[in-house]
Amino acid sequence: MPNTSPAIPSDEPAFANLLPGLAMPIFVFAAVLVSLLSLSLSIVLPALAQVEVNGELRDVHSLRLTQERMNAELLHREQERDRGLLSVTDPAYDALKLCRGDLLPLAALREQLRNLAASLVSEQDTIAIGQYIFTPGVEDTLTLTGDVRNVGPRSMTVLAQFTEELRRLPSVTAVKPPLFQRVEESDGSMHSPFRIVLTLR
Amino acid sequence: MISEFPPTAADPIPPSAPGPQPARTRTALLWTATVGLLVLAGLLVQEHVETLRTVQQQGLPLAAEVATLERRLAILTKQTQALRLTGDIAGGTMEEDLRLFVLPDGGDGARAIALLNAVLDAWRADGRVKDVTPIVLGEPEPAAVEGVSDPLVRRTLRFTMQLRDEDLGDFTTLLRLAGLLTVEDALTSENRAELLALSEAGNPEQITSLSRFLSTNLLAYLRDPLVAEERLLAAFPTDALTAFLRTFERTSLIRDGMALARGPVGTVLLKEKLWPLPFLSVSSLEVEEKGGGWVRVEVQALAYGRGK
Numbered sequence: 001m002p003n004t005s006p007a008i009p010s011d012e013p014a015f016a017n018l019l020p021g022l023a024m025p026i027f028v029f030a031a032v033l034v035s036l037l038s039l040s041l042s043i044v045l046p047a048l049a050q051v052e053v054n055g056e057l058r059d060v061h062s063l064r065l066t067q068e069r070m071n072a073e074l075l076h077r078e079q080e081r082d083r084g085l086l087s088v089t090d091p092a093y094d095a096l097k098l099c100r101g102d103l104l105p106l107a108a109l110r111e112q113l114r115n116l117a118a119s120l121v122s123e124q125d126t127i128a129i130g131q132y133i134f135t136p137g138v139e140d141t142l143t144l145t146g147d148v149r150n151v152g153p154r155s156m157t158v159l160a161q162f163t164e165e166l167r168r169l170p171s172v173t174a175v176k177p178p179l180f181q182r183v184e185e186s187d188g189s190m191h192s193p194f195r196i197v198l199t200l201r
Numbered sequence: 202m203i204s205e206f207p208p209t210a211a212d213p214i215p216p217s218a219p220g221p222q223p224a225r226t227r228t229a230l231l232w233t234a235t236v237g238l239l240v241l242a243g244l245l246v247q248e249h250v251e252t253l254r255t256v257q258q259q260g261l262p263l264a265a266e267v268a269t270l271e272r273r274l275a276i277l278t279k280q281t282q283a284l285r286l287t288g289d290i291a292g293g294t295m296e297e298d299l300r301l302f303v304l305p306d307g308g309d310g311a312r313a314i315a316l317l318n319a320v321l322d323a324w325r326a327d328g329r330v331k332d333v334t335p336i337v338l339g340e341p342e343p344a345a346v347e348g349v350s351d352p353l354v355r356r357t358l359r360f361t362m363q364l365r366d367e368d369l370g371d372f373t374t375l376l377r378l379a380g381l382l383t384v385e386d387a388l389t390s391e392n393r394a395e396l397l398a399l400s401e402a403g404n405p406e407q408i409t410s411l412s413r414f415l416s417t418n419l420l421a422y423l424r425d426p427l428v429a430e431e432r433l434l435a436a437f438p439t440d441a442l443t444a445f446l447r448t449f450e451r452t453s454l455i456r457d458g459m460a461l462a463r464g465p466v467g468t469v470l471l472k473e474k475l476w477p478l479p480f481l482s483v484s485s486l487e488v489e490e491k492g493g494g495w496v497r498v499e500v501q502a503l504a505y506g507r508g509k
Contacts, residue, residue, distance in 0.1 A: 020224060023231035030238035037245035045249060049256045051264040054271065060255055063263040070270040077277040081408070084284030087295040087383055087416035092351045093304060093480075096505060097386065099346055100482045103377040105453045107370030110488065132488040 104142070104200060106134050109171065113144065116165055120158065126150050127162050139173075140200040149191035156180050159192045166198060174199035279405035287409045295382055295416065300507070302477045303380050308341040308354035308506030313479045317360070320375065323469045324368060332497075333362040343508060352508025358481070361499045369488065369496055371466055374457040376502065380480030384422050384429065385415035387454055395445060403437040410436030420476045423462035426450065480505045 050057040058066070083089055110132055117127035129146040148155040148162070159180060167175050178194035185191070302312060314336055324330040339357035346353055364372060381387055388396070400411045414433040422429050430446050449455060461467060470476045487499040 019232065020228040023228050023235065027231045027235040027238070030235045030242060033242045034238050034245065037242055037249070041245055041248060045252055049252050049260070051256065051260045053264045053267050058264070058267075060260040060263065063260060063267055066267050067263055067270065070267065070274060074270060074274055074277065077274060077281060081277055081281045081284060084281060085408070085412045085415055086385060087412075088299055090296070090299060090304075092346070092349045092353055092507070093299055095346050095349045096304075096353070096480060096482075097380070100380075102389075102454060103373060103483055105370070105377075105457060106373045106486060106488065108453065110369070128490075130490050134483070134486040134488075136483055136485075 101136070103136065104134060104140055106132065106142075109142070109200075112169070112171075113166075116169070117162060120162055120165065121151060123150050126158065142198045142200055144196045144198065145194070147191050147193045149189070152190055153182065155190055155192035156182050159194055163196060166196065169198075171201050172198050173201050273401065276401050276405045280400070280408040283406045283408050284412060287412075298382060298477050303382060303480050304353075305479070305506045307509055308356050308504065310338045310356045310358065310479075310504050312475075313358055313481060313504040314338065315473070316379075316475050316478055319469050319473045319475055320466055321362065323465050324364070327465070329365045329368050331363045331495075334360050336360040338504075341506070344503075344505060353505060354508045355482075355503045355505045357484070357501065358504050359499075359501045361497065363491060363495050363497050366494045366496055369498065370457060371461050371464065372498065373486070374454075374461045375466065375478075376481060376483055376486075376500075377454055378419070378458055378461070379478040380505075381419050382477050383415060383419055384417045387419055387452075387458070388415075388449075389452075392445075392449060392452075399439065399442050399445060400437060402441075403439065407436035418476075419458070420462055420467070420470060423455070423458045424467055426459070 046059065050059050051063065052058075053063070113129060113132075117129060118124070120127060127146065127148050129144050131143075131145040133143040133145075135141050135143070148159045151158050159178065163175060163177050166172055176197035176199075178196050180192065182190050182192050300306070305312065317336060321330055321333055325333070337357075337359045339359075341354040341356050344353040344355040385393075396411065400408055410433055414429050417429040426446075434442060434446070450459070462470075470478075482503045482505065483500070484503055485499075485501040487497075489497040489499075491497050
């Protein structure tokens, strides 16, 4: 005789049977939730999203607009105050001053370069800077012409060392290095003439 | 008894009783609407979170900034009103000095020549300069300066001299001061911003004292800074301002300018009424070591003036 005991029902039909019953309560819950959130968004949130500035409540958008307006007004006021402060307001004069900038304190820089040259080698006047040519422009340049002498065959090494030290100066942004050459005189002495172009800050 | 068989055409479902099909449709619709509502609820919750986050991240800093801006605006308004009330302090004289001496009409180079002659004569008398070549003054030529619509002219000026080593600094300082009128002209933009910020921290109505300080004749300040500084400190008695003034005095232009103005060159400038100096811009400056404490200096500069 075949087994006629009823099959155990699977979970799937039972869950499917629950869906119609749950549909309405969950729909009502969702509808109430959306209503409450909408209410909150239109009434509660704007109140919460305000910040007090000088005793007045303002929202972020209005604060941003106020900030932009005040920045523009501040700029205008600053310009007005600056005009009032200045004893001379002449656009041509202002542009010329700006264009010229401040001339390099050449004497101080010359002293600094001489000290640097003296500090590299113990013998005096080994690195002799003979000429300084200062040319102002978009980038101020200072051309140094001179000679490294009294160090025998080491003149080129000393010149390279001097060039490297020049690069480290805070007032120098770029160095156009010299031609490294050693000139031997008829008396057997050696020296390295140089021409270095410094671009100044 | 529930039929075990699906309904057939011979056994139709009565139209009045809701069958499984419409009930299923109704359930499906309800669930679809529910899912839609839940998605909407999610979006609304997200909107809440975003809004509150915006308030926290932007609103509070904005509020602080707006409060600061309002305070600053009130100060600036008071400062502007105070300046308007006192009117033009030294403007008229300075404008005239600028027109007559600094940027003369037609680029008159006479004042530049007079300046160099007077200074070189003073140095020559002390044996501090020698071998001065004649000063070559070029013809006026139009000068184009970016952002300036007024016609300007310039003349080249060239000469060579031998100078004592220690006077090279004074000579370059003289060139740096050429064309500057007031303390304001010697301030860098950073100096200026700092000074104005310090003034905003004090009584806004005292801005007129700052205006007076900035309008101080630069040569007078370089010779004796105390008078102008004390007046300013009386208006803004703060340690920060004292520190600023000490730092300002140590900037290379002011420090070197003070050394020049208090020395024989300063005396010559006053005696010969050469201040304010004409506006000069250096094109090239060559310094050659001559040994024995002398340097040969070759100067090429441009003397500016107004075109006609």
